[in-house]
Amino acid sequence: DGGITQSPKYLFRKEGQNVTLSCEQNLNHDAMYWYRQDPGQGLRLIYYSQIVNDFQKGDIAEGYSVSREKKESFPLTVTSAQKNPTAFYLCASIDSGGSHTGTDTQYFGPGTRLTVL
Protein backbone atom coordinates (compact mmCIF):
# COMPACT_ATOMS: atom_id res chain seq x y z
CA ASP A 1 0.00 0.00 0.00
CA GLY A 2 1.94 3.01 -1.27
CA GLY A 3 1.63 6.53 -0.01
CA ILE A 4 2.65 9.09 2.53
CA THR A 5 2.12 8.62 6.23
CA GLN A 6 2.28 11.25 8.92
CA SER A 7 2.33 10.67 12.64
CA PRO A 8 0.94 11.41 15.04
CA LYS A 9 -2.47 12.57 13.83
CA TYR A 10 -2.87 14.83 16.85
CA LEU A 11 -0.04 16.30 18.92
CA PHE A 12 -0.12 18.46 21.99
CA ARG A 13 2.84 20.49 23.06
CA LYS A 14 3.57 22.54 26.11
CA GLU A 15 5.07 25.95 25.58
CA GLY A 16 8.85 25.81 25.41
CA GLN A 17 8.99 22.24 24.17
CA ASN A 18 10.38 20.99 20.91
CA VAL A 19 8.28 18.41 19.07
CA THR A 20 9.01 16.33 15.98
CA LEU A 21 6.44 15.44 13.34
CA SER A 22 7.07 12.34 11.28
CA CYS A 23 6.63 12.03 7.51
CA GLU A 24 7.40 8.83 5.64
CA GLN A 25 6.81 7.92 1.99
CA ASN A 26 7.26 4.67 0.10
CA LEU A 27 6.64 6.18 -3.32
CA ASN A 28 10.36 6.46 -4.07
CA HIS A 29 9.87 10.19 -4.58
CA ASP A 30 12.89 12.46 -4.63
CA ALA A 31 11.38 15.68 -3.29
CA MET A 32 9.49 16.19 -0.06
CA TYR A 33 7.75 19.23 1.39
CA TRP A 34 6.35 20.53 4.67
CA TYR A 35 3.43 22.95 4.73
CA ARG A 36 1.59 24.71 7.47
CA GLN A 37 -2.14 25.41 7.21
CA ASP A 38 -4.00 27.77 9.51
CA PRO A 39 -7.83 27.79 9.76
CA GLY A 40 -9.45 29.10 6.60
CA GLN A 41 -6.08 29.61 4.97
CA GLY A 42 -4.08 28.07 2.22
CA LEU A 43 -0.83 26.18 2.58
CA ARG A 44 2.41 27.93 3.38
CA LEU A 45 5.71 26.24 2.64
CA ILE A 46 8.01 25.66 5.61
CA TYR A 47 10.87 23.58 4.21
CA TYR A 48 11.47 21.36 1.21
CA SER A 49 14.06 18.83 0.17
CA GLN A 50 14.80 17.76 -3.37
CA ILE A 51 17.41 15.15 -2.54
CA VAL A 52 18.80 13.28 0.43
CA ASN A 53 21.01 15.35 2.71
CA ASP A 54 19.83 18.60 1.19
CA PHE A 55 16.95 20.93 2.05
CA GLN A 56 15.91 24.54 1.55
CA LYS A 57 13.90 27.04 3.54
CA GLY A 58 10.42 27.86 2.37
CA ASP A 59 8.44 31.00 3.09
CA ILE A 60 8.01 30.50 6.86
CA ALA A 61 11.03 28.47 8.05
CA GLU A 62 11.71 30.42 11.24
CA GLY A 63 11.22 28.27 14.33
CA TYR A 64 11.32 25.02 12.39
CA SER A 65 14.06 22.56 11.47
CA VAL A 66 14.21 19.48 9.24
CA SER A 67 16.54 16.67 8.26
CA ARG A 68 16.67 14.38 5.22
CA GLU A 69 18.95 11.49 6.08
CA LYS A 70 16.90 8.95 4.14
CA LYS A 71 14.98 9.30 0.91
CA GLU A 72 11.76 8.06 2.46
CA SER A 73 11.81 10.22 5.59
CA PHE A 74 11.56 13.98 6.16
CA PRO A 75 10.86 14.79 9.82
CA LEU A 76 9.92 18.30 10.91
CA THR A 77 10.87 19.68 14.32
CA VAL A 78 8.83 22.53 15.70
CA THR A 79 11.14 24.31 18.10
CA SER A 80 10.37 26.53 21.05
CA ALA A 81 11.40 29.47 18.87
CA GLN A 82 8.19 29.08 16.85
CA LYS A 83 5.91 31.52 18.63
CA ASN A 84 2.59 30.38 17.23
CA PRO A 85 2.90 26.71 16.33
CA THR A 86 -0.74 25.68 16.67
CA ALA A 87 -1.71 24.64 13.14
CA PHE A 88 -2.33 21.74 10.78
CA TYR A 89 0.90 20.43 9.26
CA LEU A 90 0.96 18.67 5.91
CA CYS A 91 3.75 16.72 4.30
CA ALA A 92 3.92 16.07 0.57
CA SER A 93 6.20 14.44 -1.96
CA ILE A 94 6.76 14.53 -5.69
CA ASP A 95 8.70 12.49 -8.17
CA SER A 96 10.99 15.17 -9.55
CA GLY A 97 13.45 12.85 -11.23
CA GLY A 98 12.89 14.34 -14.64
CA SER A 99 12.03 17.64 -16.26
CA HIS A 100 8.55 19.12 -16.08
CA THR A 101 6.56 16.41 -17.79
CA GLY A 102 3.11 17.52 -16.83
CA THR A 103 2.86 14.91 -14.12
CA ASP A 104 4.36 17.08 -11.43
CA THR A 105 1.67 16.59 -8.86
CA GLN A 106 2.25 16.51 -5.16
CA TYR A 107 1.00 13.64 -3.04
CA PHE A 108 -0.07 14.62 0.44
CA GLY A 109 -0.11 12.84 3.75
CA PRO A 110 -3.16 12.99 6.05
CA GLY A 111 -1.68 15.74 8.22
CA THR A 112 -0.79 16.31 11.87
CA ARG A 113 -2.76 18.75 13.97
CA LEU A 114 -0.47 20.40 16.52
CA THR A 115 -1.91 22.23 19.50
CA VAL A 116 0.09 24.19 22.02
CA LEU A 117 -1.31 23.98 25.51
Add this chain to the structure above:
Amino acid sequence: SQQGEEDPQALSIQEGENATMNCSYKTSINNLQWYRQNSGRGLVHLILIRSNEREKHSGRLRVTLDTSKKSSSLLITASRAADTASYFCATDEIGSNYKLTFGKGTLLTVNP
Protein backbone atom coordinates in the same frame (compact mmCIF):
# COMPACT_ATOMS: atom_id res chain seq x y z
CA SER B 1 3.92 34.32 -0.51
CA GLN B 2 0.45 33.38 -1.74
CA GLN B 3 0.38 33.63 -5.51
CA GLY B 4 -2.86 31.88 -6.34
CA GLU B 5 -5.96 33.67 -5.14
CA GLU B 6 -9.24 31.80 -5.39
CA ASP B 7 -12.58 33.45 -5.88
CA PRO B 8 -15.07 33.18 -4.31
CA GLN B 9 -13.87 32.36 -0.80
CA ALA B 10 -17.04 30.37 -0.21
CA LEU B 11 -19.72 28.99 -2.49
CA SER B 12 -22.98 27.27 -1.56
CA ILE B 13 -25.09 25.50 -4.19
CA GLN B 14 -27.76 22.83 -4.52
CA GLU B 15 -27.04 19.31 -5.64
CA GLY B 16 -27.14 19.04 -9.41
CA GLU B 17 -26.02 22.61 -10.01
CA ASN B 18 -22.66 23.53 -11.49
CA ALA B 19 -19.94 25.13 -9.38
CA THR B 20 -17.33 27.48 -10.78
CA MET B 21 -14.25 28.60 -8.91
CA ASN B 22 -11.64 31.01 -10.17
CA CYS B 23 -7.95 31.42 -9.50
CA SER B 24 -5.67 34.34 -10.33
CA TYR B 25 -1.90 34.36 -10.15
CA LYS B 26 0.92 36.82 -10.73
CA THR B 27 3.97 35.23 -12.34
CA SER B 28 4.80 32.99 -15.29
CA ILE B 29 4.08 29.35 -14.65
CA ASN B 30 4.95 25.87 -15.88
CA ASN B 31 1.56 24.54 -14.87
CA LEU B 32 -1.40 25.17 -12.60
CA GLN B 33 -2.96 22.48 -10.46
CA TRP B 34 -6.22 22.12 -8.57
CA TYR B 35 -6.45 20.22 -5.31
CA ARG B 36 -9.33 19.25 -3.07
CA GLN B 37 -9.29 19.04 0.71
CA ASN B 38 -11.97 17.50 2.86
CA SER B 39 -12.19 18.98 6.34
CA GLY B 40 -9.21 18.01 8.48
CA ARG B 41 -7.63 15.84 5.78
CA GLY B 42 -4.73 16.03 3.38
CA LEU B 43 -5.01 17.45 -0.11
CA VAL B 44 -5.92 15.32 -3.10
CA HIS B 45 -4.77 16.23 -6.59
CA LEU B 46 -7.61 16.79 -9.05
CA ILE B 47 -6.21 18.06 -12.30
CA LEU B 48 -3.13 19.72 -13.78
CA ILE B 49 -3.12 22.06 -16.75
CA ARG B 50 0.12 23.04 -18.42
CA SER B 51 0.95 26.57 -19.52
CA ASN B 52 0.52 25.66 -23.21
CA GLU B 53 -2.95 24.19 -22.64
CA ARG B 54 -6.17 26.19 -22.57
CA GLU B 55 -8.72 23.65 -21.41
CA LYS B 56 -8.72 20.23 -19.81
CA HIS B 57 -11.41 17.81 -18.74
CA SER B 58 -11.48 15.02 -16.20
CA GLY B 59 -14.84 13.41 -15.52
CA ARG B 60 -17.12 16.15 -14.16
CA LEU B 61 -14.23 18.60 -13.90
CA ARG B 62 -13.35 21.20 -16.48
CA VAL B 63 -10.37 23.48 -16.06
CA THR B 64 -9.46 26.46 -18.20
CA LEU B 65 -6.27 28.48 -18.22
CA ASP B 66 -5.78 31.95 -19.63
CA THR B 67 -2.10 32.82 -19.36
CA SER B 68 -2.63 36.29 -20.79
CA LYS B 69 -4.97 37.11 -17.91
CA LYS B 70 -3.07 34.90 -15.48
CA SER B 71 -6.24 33.17 -14.42
CA SER B 72 -7.80 29.72 -14.28
CA SER B 73 -11.24 28.38 -13.55
CA LEU B 74 -12.45 25.07 -12.22
CA LEU B 75 -15.95 23.96 -13.16
CA ILE B 76 -17.61 21.05 -11.39
CA THR B 77 -20.71 19.95 -13.27
CA ALA B 78 -23.74 18.21 -11.78
CA SER B 79 -22.45 18.67 -8.26
CA ARG B 80 -23.06 16.15 -5.50
CA ALA B 81 -23.13 16.49 -1.73
CA ALA B 82 -19.87 14.51 -1.70
CA ASP B 83 -18.19 17.36 -3.59
CA THR B 84 -18.39 19.47 -0.44
CA ALA B 85 -14.78 20.41 0.32
CA SER B 86 -12.22 23.17 -0.01
CA TYR B 87 -10.63 23.59 -3.41
CA PHE B 88 -7.16 25.06 -3.88
CA CYS B 89 -5.26 26.15 -6.93
CA ALA B 90 -1.50 25.81 -6.91
CA THR B 91 0.98 27.27 -9.34
CA ASP B 92 4.28 25.81 -10.39
CA GLU B 93 6.21 28.98 -11.17
CA ILE B 94 8.94 28.97 -13.78
CA GLY B 95 12.25 28.58 -12.02
CA SER B 96 10.68 27.39 -8.78
CA ASN B 97 12.07 23.89 -9.17
CA TYR B 98 8.95 21.92 -8.24
CA LYS B 99 7.90 24.27 -5.47
CA LEU B 100 4.14 24.87 -5.59
CA THR B 101 2.47 28.06 -4.36
CA PHE B 102 -1.05 27.57 -3.02
CA GLY B 103 -3.96 29.94 -2.79
CA LYS B 104 -6.28 30.29 0.20
CA GLY B 105 -8.97 28.12 -1.31
CA THR B 106 -12.68 28.14 -2.04
CA LEU B 107 -14.97 26.38 0.40
CA LEU B 108 -17.67 24.66 -1.62
CA THR B 109 -20.83 23.45 0.10
CA VAL B 110 -23.24 21.33 -1.92
CA ASN B 111 -26.62 21.07 -0.24
CA PRO B 112 -28.64 17.87 -0.79
